[in-house]
Amino acid sequence: DGGITQSPKYLFRKEGQNVTLSCEQNLNHDAMYWYRQDPGQGLRLIYYSQIVNDFQKGDIAEGYSVSREKKESFPLTVTSAQKNPTAFYLCASMDRGYTGELFFGEGSRLTVL
Amino acid sequence: QKEVEQDPGPLSVPEGAIVSLNCTYSNSAFQYFMWYRQYSRKGPELLMYTYSSGNKEDGRFTAQVDKSSKYISLFIRDSQPSDSATYLCAMSTGGANSKLTFGKGITLSVRP
Numbered sequence: 001d002g003g004i005t006q007s008p009k010y011l012f013r014k015e016g017q018n019v020t021l022s023c024e025q026n027l028n029h030d031a032m033y034w035y036r037q038d039p040g041q042g043l044r045l046i047y048y049s050q051i052v053n054d055f056q057k058g059d060i061a062e063g064y065s066v067s068r069e070k071k072e073s074f075p076l077t078v079t080s081a082q083k084n085p086t087a088f089y090l091c092a093s094m095d096r097g098y099t100g101e102l103f104f105g106e107g108s109r110l111t112v113l
Numbered sequence: 114q115k116e117v118e119q120d121p122g123p124l125s126v127p128e129g130a131i132v133s134l135n136c137t138y139s140n141s142a143f144q145y146f147m148w149y150r151q152y153s154r155k156g157p158e159l160l161m162y163t164y165s166s167g168n169k170e171d172g173r174f175t176a177q178v179d180k181s182s183k184y185i186s187l188f189i190r191d192s193q194p195s196d197s198a199t200y201l202c203a204m205s206t207g208g209a210n211s212k213l214t215f216g217k218g219i220t221l222s223v224r225p
Contacts, residue, residue, distance in 0.1 A: 033212075042119075042201065042218050043157075043215040045212060090157070092156075100145035100207070101147070101159050104157050105156050106155055107155065109154075
């Protein structure tokens with residue numbers, strides 16, 4: 001089945017540690033996105049990538065980093081510089097032919113202890 | 114003014130009720146309008162997709178876009194407990210490099 005796989009589903013981290021969230025898609029989509037979701041805040045765009053080896057900052061990129069070495073993979077690193085990292089993180093992809101439809105993964109919930 | 118405003122909710126209705134969910138927007142360049150449904154602890158999924166103005170119906174769901182008023186709506190007829198979820202409106206200008214702009218979402222609870 002085609003889709004987006006995020007891992008881990010739940011993650012706990014101590015303050016000061018970096019953590020990497022995995023996102024893999026087998027939909028052959030060019031564009032991939034990372035969103036952060038907080039209660040009452042909706043979805044906020046962290047980073048996005050339209051093509052391999054290229055990515056752009058979204059609205060809240062500070063304290064995060066990404067890479068796009070393969071079309072299928074778009075990992076997100078939450079660094080110790082992110083002041084409030086506890087959140088629900090969603091990865092998504094879209095066909096560059098642009099239907100406007102984002103396909104989302106199941107999300108990763110990060111809790112900083 | 115935020116680009117997309119969505120009624121904050123939460124909203125609780127009895128089973129069988131007609132539900133109306135609404136969003137307003139300020140960017141007149143938006144052409145693609147979507148509603149996503151998100152169940153608790155899951156990723157959002159596309160529910161309805163509309164290009165430009167007009168209505169679109171899919172079973173119990175109707176999406177309405179009024180570009181002149183910069184207003185979109187989602188109507189749910191004969192609401193069911195399984196419709197209990199968070200509903201997010203989203204819109205974009207279109208084109209290969211455009212991004213979706215989301216409303217904050219409204220949580221709907223349908224009481225049996």
